[in-house]
Amino acid sequence: MIQLAGMHGSGALDEVELVVSGLMEDGENKYKYFQVMKNICNENGWRVTSKKNHSKVILFETDQGKYVIETSSNLNENPKIEFFSFEKSDELFDFYKEHIFD
Numbered sequence: 001m002i003q004l005a006g007m008h009g010s011g012a013l014d015e016v017e018l019v020v021s022g023l024m025e026d027g028e029n030k031y032k033y034f035q036v037m038k039n040i041c042n043e044n045g046w047r048v049t050s051k052k053n054h055s056k057v058i059l060f061e062t063d064q065g066k067y068v069i070e071t072s073s074n075l076n077e078n079p080k081i082e083f084f085s086f087e088k089s090d091e092l093f094d095f096y097k098e099h100i101f102d
Contacts, residue, residue: 001035003069016047019051022050051100066092068093
């Protein structure tokens with residue numbers, strides 16, 4: 001999150017919208033990640049929401065196209081083997097944007 005805020009400050013990143021698992025918000029007392037995300041999002045005019053969702057999807061919309069990262073990773077500190085799929089696809093981006101982020 002700190003790196004994203006730095007990219008935003010340098011003009012390399014505009015809008016960020018995070019949809020995280022409700023488990024992250026529910027487990028706030030244990031990990032403290034959710035409040036850090038909320039604070040950084042508020043400072044930068046970004047949006048963070050929690051939903052009953054366990055998918056791991058990252059969307060990037062750039063001047064060069066729409067990109068999707070799908071992963072099995074929880075994006076935490078667990079040392080496990082995970083997979084990542086990186087696609088340039090308007091159709092896949094729009095699907096996730098409509099069904100997860102809206």
